[in-house]
Amino acid sequence: MKAIFLEKPGGPLIIKEVEIPVPSKGEVLVKIAAAPVNPSDIARIKNAHSEYDLDTFIPGIEGSGTVIKAGRGILPGLWLGKRVACSSGHGSGGTWAEYMVTPAANCFPLSQNVSDEQGSMSLVNPLTAIAFFDIAKREGHKAVINNAAASALGRMVELLGKRKNIPVINIVRKKEQADTLRSLGSRYILISSDPLFTKQLESLSAELKATILFDSVCGRQFSDLISVLPYGSKVVVYGNLSGEEHPVFDPRVLLGKNITIEGFYLANQAKENGMIRNIMNLRKVSKLMQTGMTIKINRTFPLSEGQQAVDTYLENMSAGKVLLVP
């Protein structure tokens, strides 16, 4: 089969011909239909060499496809022949390939009204948004702050907030992004380039008791952001869209306002949850997908243009998702 590999640590991506893998007990073989480029894929590509052997590492955290072979066990048998959304296992084989072996517990069947393209993006973002509201509920936050709200995940957070009746303060960089969100029905939108932004965030978060910030930017504004949060707030850091810039914080703010900063990474979360919790969450996602949520797609690429796909995505993340289609 054709699959994407890393030529060297960090890239570039190249295509190679390898054996089709064989599913063991509890696993299935999926013929991949589509697979998105996620920010977490990019982070994983950067660090793959420290965790995996580059000779066997295939990127791609999630995708969609058809189960064409089942290992022993009940669940693999159930999925055989079904069209599924799937995520890669903890091994090195990902979705950026013609075929992937993964635990059957990492798949769920797609209903007819969900396309291969939309279905391929139905795990990482929805599971992350669900996990965010689990944290918010468990810790009693009354409202949430959603940085990079124009991203696919940001929109999912807004949507889930609406369904759960939890106010979401959406932060975007540009006025056009604010206009888009407003036209989609968002109520609270702040533009981070506005000179009054931190003042606005301070008063709105105080008013709504928004004591949890989900931040995938981690940029130059980080220190300012946390300095205006209400007392006792939590910051959940789940990405680093700003790239190599490293966020700074003022220890006196952390002390004086009793702020907590916490890392969130879906794959770690999944390991900690255990299988039952993960399957329950997949059911929630499956329900969410059936309500016709769609994510904007910018372009699709064949596997042979993996590097171009990543470059296109990095050039303009808010233009929509980039998909690999074997």
Added chain:
Amino acid sequence: MKAIFLEKPGGPLIIKEVEIPVPSKGEVLVKIAAAPVNPSDIARIKNAHSEYDLDTFIPGIEGSGTVIKAGRGILPGLWLGKRVACSSGHGSGGTWAEYMVTPAANCFPLSQNVSDEQGSMSLVNPLTAIAFFDIAKREGHKAVINNAAASALGRMVELLGKRKNIPVINIVRKKEQADTLRSLGSRYILISSDPLFTKQLESLSAELKATILFDSVCGRQFSDLISVLPYGSKVVVYGNLSGEEHPVFDPRVLLGKNITIEGFYLANQAKENGMIRNIMNLRKVSKLMQTGMTIKINRTFPLSEGQQAVDTYLENMSAGKVLLVP
């Protein structure tokens, strides 16, 4: 009475003559015998103007003295005439004065074998160290990492760890500090200027399962420190000895290793605890003091030399504590 005030936001400290305050219900009037300069006093002086009216703000978080007047209530009456350790209330009047009014619940009696000087330092550091081990126990950390271990508080953490049979990894800056700690019986000591320091911390924290770091430095090494902690570690930030430098972190480390960074400030903690929990903690401190723990004193100053006292303390914090003696 004579008391120390701030001439302008941030200082300098000046002495003024004001009325002796009168205790209300639940409060006592303490004739101050001695009061230390703590790092938290310095932070409070820097930020006092945003929280207090500088015309009435007197610095000084803790001290010792004799209760010479009691407001209504059972506890004030109990303390009348007793020599006590005391902390300032949430109002603006502190211990850097000849007299202070404070809630009786902020005092506990000193036994005869504890001097005024040692007694004056018996609240902030012991209560902080007790709170640290409460956090460690509640969250199941098997061992702790103690940055700035040569400070008065750092030594208290080491001591309490020994009593509670919880291994403490002590981090100091200089070899001489390591020698001192070793001579006092510390087992695990790392020197942060050693080129192998981060490697040593990585392997020792993994071996001992030291998954909580107490950091009052927040300096240039912050990012390196957290990058070598075990998966799932917590960093409790309780000071900023490195001064104006702001710590930086790598979001990918926070995500990948599921790290949490949390601010700790004793005064906030005390408010959250409520009175009963605070009184229980004061009892623990009182027991701790009776076992003959002593803290090194560098110099004492009269109230009229408040600014010199602070300057002397800032010049060399590990030389020992600086006390104000009215």
